[in-house]
Amino acid sequence: MIHYQDVGMKYGENTILEHIDLEIDAGEFFVLVGPSGSGKTTLLRMLNQLTLPTQGDIYLNNKKIKEYDKQKLRLNTGYVLQDSSLFPNLTLEDNITIQLEQLGVTKEKRRARAAELLKAVELDPEVFAKRKPAELSGGQKQRVAIVRALATKPDLVLMDESFSALDPVLRRQSQDLILDLHQKLKPTIVFVTHDMQEALRLGDRIAVIHAGHLQQVGTPMQIMQYPANEFVKDFFDPECPHFWNLEYLLQTAYPTKIADTKNAVELESFDDLLTQLQKTPELRFTYQAQTYQLTYQGLLAYLAEQGGRR
Amino acid sequence: MAKLIETLSVQRTEILQALGQHLAISLISLVIAILIAVPLAISLRDRPFLGEAGLQVAGIIQTIPSLALLGLLIPLVGIGTVPAVIALTLYAIMPIYQNTYAGLKNVDPNLKEAAQAFGLSRFKQLQRLEFPLALPLILSGIRIALVMVIGTATLAAFIGAGGLGSYIMLGIQQNNNDYLLIGGILSAALAFICSGLLKFIGKNSRRIYVTLAFLALLGAGVGGVKVYETLQPKPVKVVIAGKLGSEPEILMNMYKELIEQADPKAEVTLKPNFGGTTFLFKALQKGQVDIYPEFTGTVLEALVDHDKKTPSDPKETYTLAQKQLSKQYDLRYLKPMAYQNGYDLAVTKEFSQKYNVTKLSDLARVNAKIHAGFDPDFSNQEDGYLGLKQAYDLDFGKVSVMEPALRYQAIAQKKVNLVDGYTTDPQVRQYDLVVLKDDKNFSHRIKGHH
Numbered sequence: 001m002i003h004y005q006d007v008g009m010k011y012g013e014n015t016i017l018e019h020i021d022l023e024i025d026a027g028e029f030f031v032l033v034g035p036s037g038s039g040k041t042t043l044l045r046m047l048n049q050l051t052l053p054t055q056g057d058i059y060l061n062n063k064k065i066k067e068y069d070k071q072k073l074r075l076n077t078g079y080v081l082q083d084s085s086l087f088p089n090l091t092l093e094d095n096i097t098i099q100l101e102q103l104g105v106t107k108e109k110r111r112a113r114a115a116e117l118l119k120a121v122e123l124d125p126e127v128f129a130k131r132k133p134a135e136l137s138g139g140q141k142q143r144v145a146i147v148r149a150l151a152t153k154p155d156l157v158l159m160d161e162s163f164s165a166l167d168p169v170l171r172r173q174s175q176d177l178i179l180d181l182h183q184k185l186k187p188t189i190v191f192v193t194h195d196m197q198e199a200l201r202l203g204d205r206i207a208v209i210h211a212g213h214l215q216q217v218g219t220p221m222q223i224m225q226y227p228a229n230e231f232v233k234d235f236f237d238p239e240c241p242h243f244w245n246l247e248y249l250l251q252t253a254y255p256t257k258i259a260d261t262k263n264a265v266e267l268e269s270f271d272d273l274l275t276q277l278q279k280t281p282e283l284r285f286t287y288q289a290q291t292y293q294l295t296y297q298g299l300l301a302y303l304a305e306q307g308g309r310r
Numbered sequence: 311m312a313k314l315i316e317t318l319s320v321q322r323t324e325i326l327q328a329l330g331q332h333l334a335i336s337l338i339s340l341v342i343a344i345l346i347a348v349p350l351a352i353s354l355r356d357r358p359f360l361g362e363a364g365l366q367v368a369g370i371i372q373t374i375p376s377l378a379l380l381g382l383l384i385p386l387v388g389i390g391t392v393p394a395v396i397a398l399t400l401y402a403i404m405p406i407y408q409n410t411y412a413g414l415k416n417v418d419p420n421l422k423e424a425a426q427a428f429g430l431s432r433f434k435q436l437q438r439l440e441f442p443l444a445l446p447l448i449l450s451g452i453r454i455a456l457v458m459v460i461g462t463a464t465l466a467a468f469i470g471a472g473g474l475g476s477y478i479m480l481g482i483q484q485n486n487n488d489y490l491l492i493g494g495i496l497s498a499a500l501a502f503i504c505s506g507l508l509k510f511i512g513k514n515s516r517r518i519y520v521t522l523a524f525l526a527l528l529g530a531g532v533g534g535v536k537v538y539e540t541l542q543p544k545p546v547k548v549v550i551a552g553k554l555g556s557e558p559e560i561l562m563n564m565y566k567e568l569i570e571q572a573d574p575k576a577e578v579t580l581k582p583n584f585g586g587t588t589f590l591f592k593a594l595q596k597g598q599v600d601i602y603p604e605f606t607g608t609v610l611e612a613l614v615d616h617d618k619k620t621p622s623d624p625k626e627t628y629t630l631a632q633k634q635l636s637k638q639y640d641l642r643y644l645k646p647m648a649y650q651n652g653y654d655l656a657v658t659k660e661f662s663q664k665y666n667v668t669k670l671s672d673l674a675r676v677n678a679k680i681h682a683g684f685d686p687d688f689s690n691q692e693d694g695y696l697g698l699k700q701a702y703d704l705d706f707g708k709v710s711v712m713e714p715a716l717r718y719q720a721i722a723q724k725k726v727n728l729v730d731g732y733t734t735d736p737q738v739r740q741y742d743l744v745v746l747k748d749d750k751n752f753s754h755r756i757k758g759h760h
Contacts, residue, residue, distance in 0.1 A: 025737075050423070050426070050427055069427045071431065072429070073429070074426075074427060074428060074429030075428070075429035076429075079424070079427045079428060081420065081424055081427075083420065085420055085421055085424035087421060087425075087438065087439050088421075088443070089438075089439070089442040089443055090438065090442075094438075096431065098428060098434075099428050099429060100428075101434070101438075102428075102430050102431065102434050104428065117366055167319075217630065
């Protein structure tokens with residue numbers, strides 16, 4: 001369905017992408033994964049002409065993407081951003097069906113479609129259809145943003161770090177939701193993330209990008225078992241689970257931010273944290289100029305939650 | 311207070327009419343300004359260079375003093391409502407444009423990109439995202455403009471557009487605080503009420519749409535009436551204008567009655583209370599005004615170029631003025647009326663009796679005791695104090711130069727004991743003053759007209 005052919009992108013002197021050759025099949029859940037700045041988002045934005053490649057071509061259903069009418073292309077492509085980007089002035093119903101409105105679909109049909117989609121993400125249309133985005137929680141907003149991308153029944157849905165701003169619990173729920181919707185509706189989904197656990201969980205196939213170059217494409221199993229190079233191997237190291245990571249821990253509610261830097265130790269890694277926390281029941285530490293406080297009970301609760309479920 | 315209430319009840323109709331005129335001028339200007347500023351800001355929102363340039367231009371217009379702008383407009387569009395509306399519109403554009411532009415610029419760029427990524431057309435993006443998000447700021451711009459326009463519209467009276475400014479001007483001229491209060495308080499109240507109303511309307515979008523529909527209907531209705539009026543056969547129309555004050559007012563009404571008597575079908579319109587000679591004369595040249603009374607002295611000093619000294623014989627003065635007006639501007643200067651008006655000096659009755667002063671030649675005796683209040687022109691004109699000084703050997707103890715309108719107030723409150731004035735000023739009687747006789751026949755100024 002999608003074919004990247006020797007795609008490159010230069011921005012002034014900087015090379016953002018180089019020699020990307022990639023096939024994505026119809027109905028596939030395809031994940032582009034890599035550290036931030038690797039060029040994966042640029043690759044995604046080329047699919048709806050938000051960015052134009054400076055080299056090579058991308059084919060969608062055997063036609064060059066740049067030859068499509070921009071508006072038609074975008075109206076038939078779903079798009080979910082990192083923040084929900086719901087229009088604050090519109091009701092949820094109007095938000096969800098904004099593309100249908102552009103297509104000239106009657107109000108009755110739009111209303112029916114909005115109700116159907118709200119039900120699909122377990123939001124009662126009676127209650128939510130007329131609400132404004134400000135009345136929703138972060139998770140609810142992101143659910144609405146997902147179904148908004150499905151309103152025109154697109155064959156292709158693009159998702160750019162769509163769950164990265166959510167806390168781990170909501171993130172997991174949203175992942176379940178999108179897997180479920182993919183099962184039912186079978187659109188082609190191209191999903192960008194920097195989180196390799198998320199990539200492994202969601203992707204039918206995964207493409208690993210690093211510094212503008214494609215490192216490996218394969219199923220989660222292939223990538224885990226036969227990493228193509230050292231970078232991929234480290235990135236997907238099964239010996240070191242994703243939660244064995246200080247930054248990941250700091251996104252959860254277990255450590256608390258404090259202003260008092262007295263007696264705080266400077267930490268570099270998750271392993272440092274474990275060493276320090278063995279000496280005291282309550283640790284004050286500094287990481288990237290911010291001071292936190294964490295108890296050993298807090299750490300145990302974190303490990304139980306993160307490690308226990310998988 | 312009792313007098314204020316009496317004035318209010320006696321002049322009820324006139325006050326309501328002025329209020330109506332004021333509101334109409336303000337609202338028309340505001341609507342036109344909205345129709346210009348909002349689409350302009352919308353079309354320039356993605357062209358930062360032009361958008362910022364627009365802000366600069368609107369800012370510059372804002373700094374032109376309103377009276378200067380009105381004066382500049384007279385040779386282009388004449389007098390009355392049209393130049394007033396144009397000037398007010400120009401002033402109102404700035405806050406509306408600025409707020410609309412800022413409101414559209416402030417829309418979260420993430421949301422704008424999302425709207426693009428969904429494939430929404432430029433119009434849809436504007437309609438569903440940018441405009442609604444900018445609306446609160448746009449409405450506050452309109453409110454600022456409205457308050458400003460209602461305030462500035464008081465100046466429209468200077469060029470014959472009427473409105474509450476007429477009362478303020480009359481109040482200053484006639485030293486009548488009731489008029490000042492009526493004009494001032496009503497225009498302030500009007501601004502306050504309209505601003506509150508706009509805030510109420512801005513609270514939800516339905517009220518905005520209802521108001522817009524109402525305004526559109528109103529506009530269509532007024533337009534229709536105007537078209538109907540212009541299609542009607544027109545009788546002979548004569549426009550008589552006059553400067554601020556009771557004397558021109560009386561003269562204008564006398565003319566009106568005389569013309570209507572001679573030709574009952576004639577339609578005579580009065581445009582009283584013009585702010586200054588220049589405004590009137592420009593309007594006369596433009597043909598917006600057919601007749602207005604003017605002093606022969608003023609014609610020679612301010613309006614025509616000539617190299618001779620102003621003659622002291624009234625007849626010669628008129629002949630010279632008439633010739634020059636006809637030569638330089640192709641205007642006709644009608645024969646002087648059967649009464650004279652000129653500068654005089656007046657003292658209080660008390661002063662007159664105490665020092666036995668009844669004529670100008672008596673003043674030399676009491677030079678040191680005199681504290682004079684003069685208008686700026688009189689104090690330094692050859693046919694004013696400078697000439698009198700020589701003719702009557704005067705040298706007053708103290709001379710204060712002040713606004714013409716304030717002189718009589720000053721003498722009434724005994725701040726000064728001698729003022730200059732016109733022989734026909736009603737204040738002479740009002741404040742019980744004694745006009746000193748020009749026993750050496752020094753000054754003449756004669757009423758004349760076109």
